[in-house]
Amino acid sequence: MSEQMERIKTLIIGSGPAGYTAAIYAARADLKPVMYTGMEPGGQLTTTTEVDNFPGYPEGIDGPTMMMQLQQQAERFGTEVRIGMVTAVDFSDEIGGIHKVTVDESKVIEAETVIISTGASAKYLNIPSEQRLRGGGVSACAVCDGFFYKGQEVAIVGAGDTAAEEASYLANICKKVTMLVRKDHMRASKAMQHRVNSIDNIEIRYNTEVDEVLGDQVVEGIRMVNNETGEKEDIAVTGLFIAIGHKPNTDIFKGQLDMDETGYIITQAKSTKTNKPGVFASGDAQDKIYRQAVTAAGTGCMAALDAERYLAAVESKEILASS
Numbered sequence: 001m002s003e004q005m006e007r008i009k010t011l012i013i014g015s016g017p018a019g020y021t022a023a024i025y026a027a028r029a030d031l032k033p034v035m036y037t038g039m040e041p042g043g044q045l046t047t048t049t050e051v052d053n054f055p056g057y058p059e060g061i062d063g064p065t066m067m068m069q070l071q072q073q074a075e076r077f078g079t080e081v082r083i084g085m086v087t088a089v090d091f092s093d094e095i096g097g098i099h100k101v102t103v104d105e106s107k108v109i110e111a112e113t114v115i116i117s118t119g120a121s122a123k124y125l126n127i128p129s130e131q132r133l134r135g136g137g138v139s140a141c142a143v144c145d146g147f148f149y150k151g152q153e154v155a156i157v158g159a160g161d162t163a164a165e166e167a168s169y170l171a172n173i174c175k176k177v178t179m180l181v182r183k184d185h186m187r188a189s190k191a192m193q194h195r196v197n198s199i200d201n202i203e204i205r206y207n208t209e210v211d212e213v214l215g216d217q218v219v220e221g222i223r224m225v226n227n228e229t230g231e232k233e234d235i236a237v238t239g240l241f242i243a244i245g246h247k248p249n250t251d252i253f254k255g256q257l258d259m260d261e262t263g264y265i266i267t268q269a270k271s272t273k274t275n276k277p278g279v280f281a282s283g284d285a286q287d288k289i290y291r292q293a294v295t296a297a298g299t300g301c302m303a304a305l306d307a308e309r310y311l312a313a314v315e316s317k318e319i320l321a322s323s
């Protein structure tokens with residue numbers, strides 16, 4: 001075996017809540033997991049200041065601290081956490097086959113099981129004022145951050161089902177929600193459109209985009225622009241929610257794993273099994289519905305249990321075959 005090659009039982013790709021939970025369970029089951037953190041060690045929660053809805057933190061916790069604690073917990077049981085990016089995979093089709101995973105385009109890991117927890121990235125508008133105020137009133141998660149704007153006026157950008165869902169969620173908490181739709185109609189289903197249209201404190205602005213987010217340290221308002229007339233208008237809001245979609249970080253698995261049309265990995269019902277034996281998917285990379293830290297952690301736990309059971313089944317078949 002070359003120096004650049006290594007054989008392990010369980011490889012975990014990604015270091016968000018799904019990856020660390022998988023690591024805790026896999027390490028305690030003696031699978032000696034190795035984790036590669038990717039370009040964002042700790043995952044999406046490291047980009048947020050306040051996590052108020054993860055069970056076990058009565059006073060809330062800031063995202064980076066929570067992720068550091070998850071790492072410590074995973075390491076306590078022997079998980080080896082390494083900095084590195086998985087750049088290519090070659091998954092086996094055989095039960096008990098060895099999966100080859102390339103890290104940083106050079107090192108090859110041979111793994112008996114692989115747990116994918118590469119998450120998803122929220123799409124942003126990518127205008128400078130929006131980027132500057134991310135975490136200061138600009139958020140891509142209404143369910144996560146809406147509560148902090150209770151009784152206040154906010155705006156949301158988007159026109160699909162998720163945007164409509166998030167707008168109605170915010171309308172329950174906030175005084176007023178201004179919804180900016182780029183086209184002259186919404187993409188959301190008729191039922192969702194009906195829902196937002198029937199909520200008194202949602203105002204929908206069609207043909208409208210964000211020209212600039214106003215505020216120095218925190219969001220104080222937005223400058224809207226009508227993309228037909230060019231007319232600009234400022235409104236005072238304390239929060240701006242971006243709901244224009246997510247992109248699962250699954251490009252490297254294309255052609256190997258079954259995915260839906262947007263790239264979310266398809267798992268078999270009530271499990272984390274993919275179409276390749278011994279490869280399991282957890283967290284936001286396979287979940288376009290819930291996308292929460294606690295649900296990601298839950299599927300991370302499932303993935304480790306699925307991996308453990310898979311290895312036990314493979315081992316018992318090998319023992320039977322050799323006896």
Ligand SMILES: Cc1cc2nc3c(=O)[nH]c(=O)nc-3n(C[C@H](O)[C@H](O)[C@H](O)COP(=O)(O)OP(=O)(O)OC[C@H]3O[C@@H](n4cnc5c(N)ncnc54)[C@H](O)[C@@H]3O)c2cc1C
Binds near residue numbers: 044085145293
């Ligand atoms: C601003 C914001 C605030 C949020 N607030 C909350 C909240 O308050 N409560 C809540 O429950 N949820 C919240 N969420 C949602 C929550 O962060 C996600 O649901 C959760 O982090 C998903 O976990 P995950 O483990 O699936 O993936 P992620 O957290 O997305 O982590 C993915 C990991 O995969 C790694 N990775 C990706 N590609 C590769 C690769 N090729 N090789 C190696 N590693 C790779 C990344 O580096 C990263 O470590 C928030 C999200 C955002 C964006």
